Amino acid sequence: MPDLILSTIASYLVPLIWVYGAYVIVHGHLSPGGGFAGGTIIASGFVLAALTWGFDRIRAGFDENVLGTADTAGVLAYVSIGLAALIRGGWFLSNLGAGYPPGIPGRLFSSGAVWLLGAAIGVKVTTTLYGLFARLAESQPAREGQPRGEPR
């Protein structure tokens, strides 16, 4: 039974955090931020949601499989972008030199691979950080072995 105040505020705040995180990720090439900062923000939204409504509610939407797949997909996307550049342009992870479109500088969809790599890292960081948090928070220290000394 989530706390009323917490759950009311969180229900407004969590979507806002997610949108803000997504904004930070996709504007990484234009303003401060990028995949890591934005991914951390989105993950913190997940953390807030999990603390408010419990991990099981989150798992109903994003179970182990979804998270694991997104995790692998994010970082594999990064590698694939680099490998595609290696095949097309001759250098691993090259950007404009491998024909990624530069776009109009200053616009959202510009700067070729930089934008894509940022998004890939954003997905990866989100899932990994939330996954780490969930694992640490959910592990039950007193379940095995000797009785524990001090209360948790």
Next chain:
Amino acid sequence: MRLLLVVLTVILVGAMLSIVALGLPEFGTATAPTRNEMVRRYIEEALPETGAVNSITAIVFDYRAFDTLGEATVLFAAAAAAAAVLGTVRRD
């Protein structure tokens, strides 16, 4: 006894590092060795060369994108190792 040893070691290391720090060029000066042509390159050429307005992002995701792959791998390795360690403690 052990505490004394630790305190002495830490004071020694701290003092030595502080002396080293005093040998560096002053904080924020334009004549420091780090203000070389690379800075100019990253700031002035980042937009034409990578299309990114933010020079730091241009470095992170283009000039030194390979470091970023390594960094994502560290994150992955830590998550994998943590999962391996906590794997048997899971509730479900």
Next chain:
Amino acid sequence: MTGSLLGHLNFLGAMFLFAVGMFTMLAHGNLIKKIIGMNIMDTAVFLFVVSLGYIRGGTPAIEASGPAAQYVNPLPSALILTGIVIAVSTTAFALALVVKIHARFGTIDADEMVRRMRSGPQ
């Protein structure tokens, strides 16, 4: 080459923090405190490296349009972005180990853990 204390304040602060972190790590038996010490040490190095990039009166290198001399060197910032993620990863893994150690040995004190390990069944 020895300059003024004030002109090196950031660097000296970083080295002081490094020593504090080292002390926390070595002096405490508590594993969590060791992890905190490790983080303080890492932070000290980050402070040091980021300070290298600063230029008096400079602005961040975003939408650079003037001469480069006005802007802070972006390279150290970019490097430390990587460094921070590495420190976070190490911390996460270390915390996971502590959780498991607590589950196994019922303590998070280094000496106590070794004692229980020796006495307990392997």
Next chain:
Amino acid sequence: MTSRLLPLVVVLPLAAGFLAAWAGRKNIALVRAGAIAVSVAHAAISLALLAAASRSGPLVHLMGGWAAPVGIELRLDLFGAVVLFLIGGLNSLVMVYASRDAAEETAPGVEPWYWSLLLVLLGAMSGIAVTKDLFNLFVMTEVSSIAACGIVAVSRRPAALEASFKYLILSAVGSGAILLGTGLLYAATGYLDIDRVSEVLREVAGSFPRVTMAALALYLVGFGLKAALFPLHVWLPDAHSTAPSPSSALLSGLVVKVYVVALVRLLYQVWGVELFSQSPGPTVLLLLSWLAMVLGSVFAIAQRDLKRMLAYSTVSQMGYIFLGLALASPNALAGGLLHIFNHALMKSCLFLAAGVLISRAGTRDIAAMAGIGRAMPLTTAAFTVAAMAMIGVPGTNGFISKWYLSLGALDLGRPVHVAVVIFSSLLNGVYYLPFVISAFFGAGHYEKRVTEAPGVLLGPVLILAAACIWTGLFPRFPLDQLISAAHGFLGR
């Protein structure tokens, strides 16, 4: 064209590692086969690169297409190519062994993560061997440190948790030192590319003497911690002995070695032999390598646990490698570099054989294993061959590297180092021979209940033992390359 393959030795294992974590929950057999396939592909690419590098000089790959000071370059010289081939080949053998062993020795349900970490470790070690950028070196060092701690922590034994934590914390201290050293070098030179830093370092070593000296000291401490340089080795016996056997073989055989490779690059490519020999560095290294060679062996003699004995033996063997680095004469450096290669073969053979012996005998106690050699003749014979190589019996590869180390010491007119090497070899004999003798002729009765190991486990062990003899009888393959690499490092 071949230089396009260069990033693959890093990227291919990493990508496979990411995939393994995802696929492992569904089909573990597929992951095992895929990991071995990737590792073999890595070895094949390394061989092609080695051929290309010895034909036409160092291979260079510009990451992202940006040339050195601005971007990151990978460069594969002859030394790097030999190390890369060693990493690929040895890792393939260990993975074959692990495909059978991992399920037994890892905690239930974590085997997918284990394979994933092994692959990431393979990629990171290759990255250390080929990178030409100081910060990238730090990043790759971190990846390999965390993966290395991970493959210790997966063990079933509770003691592995404590060992892994100690390893992690101490290597985090090492990383802090390495990053601070990199920061100081960057502050003094303004570059991160190894060649460029080296050029500028010659000019600024006079104007920033304390800064560059501190950077050298921090690098020595940082990589010394990770490579178990003598007084900084405290984590090694626990970590290497509690880990699953394939992990022990990788950790002792490769992981500690790649940090030495990084140190070789720093000392001989960044500082260069003139600046390095003007510093107190060689004297300190020399002293510590003596202590490592002698005291590491003395500690090993005192051990009851077979794997702990092997772990202490690694501490002592690292002493030979550091002796080669410190002496800095062409023959001694070649001997040290060769010992990186040779010790990797012998020690992984010993750890894999010990893993089989321990799991069959059901004990880790050296005394309790008497007579096991009659029940498992092939495994024990392989162990014996590698132990002979460890002692440096002529005809094995250990003899060759010790020979070159001694030759290098004599070139410098310092026969006292030869005496230490011989004394340490005698100590090696003191703890390896009794085990071998009691295994074959001891009073135990293992014949009734223990049989020889299955082919999957035995194959890698026998191949490694054969490699120890092969490189002892026909040392031309790594030796020629490493001698020319040593001459290159010393600039003559």
